[in-house]
Amino acid sequence: xxxxxxxxxxxxxxxxxxxxxxxxxxxxxxxxxxxxxxxxxxxxxxxxxxxxxxxxxxxxxxxxxxxxxxxxxxxxxxxxxxxxxxxxxxxxxxxxxxxxxxxxxxxxxxxxxxxxxxxxxxxxxxxxxxxxxxxxxxxxxxxxxxxxxxxxxxxxxxxxxxxxxxxxxxxxxxxxxxxxxxxxxxxxxxxxxxxxxxxxxxxxxxxxxxxxxxxxxxxxxxxxxxxxxxxxxxxxxxxxxxxxxxxxxxxxxxxxxxxxxxxxxxxxxxxxxxxxxxxxxxxxxxxxxxxxxxxxxxxxxxxxxxxxxxxxxxxxxxxxxxxxxxxxxxxxxxxxxxxxxxxxxxxxxxxxxxxxxxxxxxxxxxxxxxxxxxxxxxxxxxxxxxxxxxxxxxxxxxxxxxxxxxxxxxxxxxxxxxxxxxxxxxxxxxxxxxxxxxxxxxxxxxxxxxxxxxxxxxxxxxxxxxxxxxxxxxxxxxxxxxxxxxxxxxxxxxxxxxxxxxxxxxxxxxxxxxxxxxxxxxxxxxxxxxxxxxxxxxxxxxxxxxxxxxxxxxxxxxxxxxxxxxxxxxxxxxxxxxxxxxxxxxxxxxxxxxxxxxxxxxxxxxxxxxxxxxxxxxxxxxxxxxxxxxxxxxxxxxxxxxxxxxxxxxxxxxxxxxxxxxxxxxxxxx
Numbered sequence: 144x145x146x147x148x149x150x151x152x153x154x155x156x157x158x159x160x161x162x163x164x165x166x167x168x169x170x171x172x173x174x175x176x177x178x179x180x181x182x183x184x185x186x187x188x189x190x191x192x193x194x195x196x197x198x199x200x201x202x203x204x205x206x207x208x209x210x211x212x213x214x215x216x217x218x219x220x221x222x223x224x225x226x227x228x229x230x231x232x233x234x235x236x237x238x239x240x241x242x243x244x245x246x247x248x249x250x251x252x253x254x255x256x257x258x259x260x261x262x263x264x265x266x267x268x269x270x271x272x273x274x275x276x277x278x279x280x281x282x283x284x285x286x287x288x289x290x291x292x293x294x295x296x297x298x299x300x301x302x303x304x305x306x307x308x309x310x311x312x313x314x315x316x317x318x319x320x321x322x323x324x325x326x327x328x329x330x331x332x333x334x335x336x337x338x339x340x341x342x343x344x345x346x347x348x349x350x351x352x353x354x355x356x357x358x359x360x361x362x363x364x365x366x367x368x369x370x371x372x373x374x375x376x377x378x379x380x381x382x383x384x385x386x387x388x389x390x391x392x393x394x395x396x397x398x399x400x401x402x403x404x405x406x407x408x409x410x411x412x413x414x415x416x417x418x419x420x421x422x423x424x425x426x427x428x429x430x431x432x433x434x435x436x437x438x439x440x441x442x443x444x445x446x447x448x449x450x451x452x453x454x455x456x457x458x459x460x461x462x463x464x465x466x467x468x469x470x471x472x473x474x475x476x477x478x479x480x481x482x483x484x485x486x487x488x489x490x491x492x493x494x495x496x497x498x499x500x501x502x503x504x505x506x507x508x509x510x511x512x513x514x515x516x517x518x519x520x521x522x523x524x525x526x527x528x529x530x531x532x533x534x535x536x537x538x539x540x541x542x543x544x545x546x547x548x549x550x551x552x553x554x555x556x557x558x559x560x561x562x563x564x565x566x567x568x569x570x571x572x573x574x575x576x577x578x579x580x581x582x583x584x585x586x587x588x589x590x591x592x593x594x595x596x597x598x599x600x601x602x603x604x605x606x607x608x609x610x611x612x613x614x615x616x617x618x619x620x621x622x623x624x625x626x627x628x629x630x631x632x633x634x635x636x637x638x639x640x641x642x643x644x645x646x647x648x649x650x651x652x653x654x655x656x657x658x659x660x661x662x663x664x665x666x667x668x669x670x671x672x673x674x675x676x677x678x679x680x681x682x683x684x685x686x687x688x689x690x691x692x693x694x695x696x697x698x699x700x701x702x703x704x705x706x707x708x709x710x711x712x713x714x715x716x717x718x719x720x721x722x723x724x725x726x727x728x729x730x731x732x733x734x735x736x737x738x739x740x741x742x743x744x745x746x747x748x749x750x751x752x753x754x755x756x757x758x759x760x761x762x763x764x765x766x767x768x769x770x771x772x773x774x775x776x777x778x779x780x781x782x783x784x785x786x787x788x789x790x791x792x793x794x795x796x797x798x799x800x801x802x803x804x805x806x807x808x809x810x811x812x813x
Contacts, residue, residue, distance in 0.1 A: 150195045157188040161204045165298055166396050196755050202274045202303040207295045216288035222316055223378040225265055225281045229452040231459045234413050240457045241409035247446055253439035254407040256385045257415045259400055260432040260458055261370055262347045263322030271314045273304045293354050296363035299398040309381040319371030323350040324428050327366040336505050337482050346429045370400040380440045420461045432460040465524045468492040473517055473548045475555045479583030480663050481571035494525050502531045506568040507550045518545035582608050584661050588616040592667055593659030594648040598641045606630045617720035619645055653730040664704040680728035684709040693769055740768030743779040749787030751804045782807050
């Protein structure tokens with residue numbers, strides 16, 4: 144910490160430190176501190192800014208997830224049109240592109256820059272005085288949608304640019320491609336399948352759908368990322384070469400894809416394309432080709448563009464990663480929440496460098512949509528390391544003995560009855576102790592975001608369940624050294640370390656225990672809300688569905704899921720076992736609450752004199768109230784401060800009671 148210790152200096156020091164570690168983690172992929180240490184820095188900054196709200200600035204790391212757009216997204220005109228790229232589908236077409244460039248330039252070509260073609264969506268970021276002020280989607284190329292609230296949640300996008308400016312005091316624009324990493328895409332689709340929602344077709348669709356989500360909290364949870372490739376000042380590139388643009392962007396802290404290469408000749412461009420078509424599956428994100436650009440900015444300007452495409456660039460598209468094979472059978476897998484997922488057992492086929500023998504079918508509605516039968520020939524598609532999917536049935540090749548698939552009425556693992564809730568696409572096993580569910584539940588319970596039991600991996604969990612040593616998460620706390628030493632590949636030191644991890648997990652915060660239970664629809668945020676609101680597991684367990692619905696951010700579906708979970712005798716027994724084992728079921732951070740606001744709905748608007756918006760929201764929730772983002776006839780109070788906007792006008796129009804911070808505090812004391 145610097146010698147000066149005023150709040151302003153402390154806050155700025157923490158911001159710089161957090162920005163440095165965000166850059167190391169999200170841009171350089173080289174973290175210098177642990178997640179816990181980073182979270183501690185962020186918590187300290189939030190506390191200081193809460194004490195000194197007048198020092199909060201738009202570029203603070205705490206402001207990444209802020210408010211929401213009031214009514215959808217506003218259309219914004221681009222400074223310069225964001226044109227599409229013309230495509231080349233063969234090496235001969237690349238040679239034709241080179242021929243046109245050389246003819247135009249009379250062989251003055253300065254070479255090319257090749258970049259990977261990220262399968263995402265284009266974004267334009269505007270910076271003023273080094274600070275991010277706007278993020279706009281490509282849209283139709285002339286106008287896009289203002290998604291500033293959402294792009295701020297992307298941790299690899301700097302809120303403030305470091306390094307030497309290329310524009311002096313003028314605004315500048317950075318363009319790039321927002322994408323969803325393959326691991327995040329896979330996790331997102333698994334969650335959607337568990338919840339009976341239709342899966343996203345590919346990472347690009349998922350990224351586009353995410354960026355157009357009106358709730359920045361949802362956007363932040365999906366881990367979007369970005370690679371940037373262009374900078375403009377007054378619509379012009381402020382460098383003589385495109386390769387210099389990429390170097391400057393990286394120096395200023397932007398995330399640039401480091402696989403770009405300057406190629407003096409078209410033969411080297413062809414080699415680059417061949418290389419990355421072979422290596423595309425080694426990447427953690429999806430690409431569908433390479434982009435080839437003339438390096439000289441002067442030559443780019445001379446060549447210009449058609450009404451649709453720049454003449455100085457081309458997208459060399461890789462061959463489609465599809466293949467045709469036969470569905471030998473349809474198997475059914477059981478997940479952590481008991482969801483039964485049909486999986487196509489395929490006649491093995493080579494696709495994109497690997498042999499494919501399985502493809503997910505998500506749910507029985509998807510099978511119905513495809514019109515799929517066992518024995519059908521199908522077209523399959525693979526994207527990176529994402530599980531292959533069936534695109535369509537080749538009906539012209541359907542064999543005479545093709546059989547209709549019927550979802551089982553009993554669990555394929557434990558033979559218990561399965562059920563399909565009204566309005567859902569997924570069938571579920573009703574047996575809490577189904578071995579398939581137990582294994583997945585244990586892995587979830589031990590995960591870093593739950594109880595943090597390191598060393599409890601898949602191989603060990605398989606043995607514990609198969610040998611009937613563990614039938615639910617609570618059984619972990621009854622394991623002995625002797626139990627573990629009887630397992631394969633388990634030495635004494637490893638066994639002792641695991642028992643130590645299990646013992647330490649007893650002191651986990653209540654929100655981690657709730658999350659670890661794997662209650663359907665209850666993620667980290669909801670678990671935190673429940674822990675904060677109730678303070679103990681038993682109070683959560685006794686809450687009625689109606690009471691749960693009155694908590695801000697918990698809707699009817701989530702409330703029903705929580706209430707259903709705790710109404711099951713088997714689940715209550717697990718919680719009792721956890722309690723008897725010494726697992727803490729009381730919150731260590733619970734604040735004093737009351738029911739003064741029970742049944743009341745509040746809306747906040749404007750800046751309050753002493754309370755921040757988060758503090759006011761927390762008080763409302765702690766005292767049983769519900770905070771909503773829009774004014775309606777159901778609103779009981781609008782708490783208004785300085786610079787209150789349209790919500791205040793709406794409240795006056797509907798005759799809703801409007802109070803200031805003083806009156807709000809008086810309500811708390813009643």
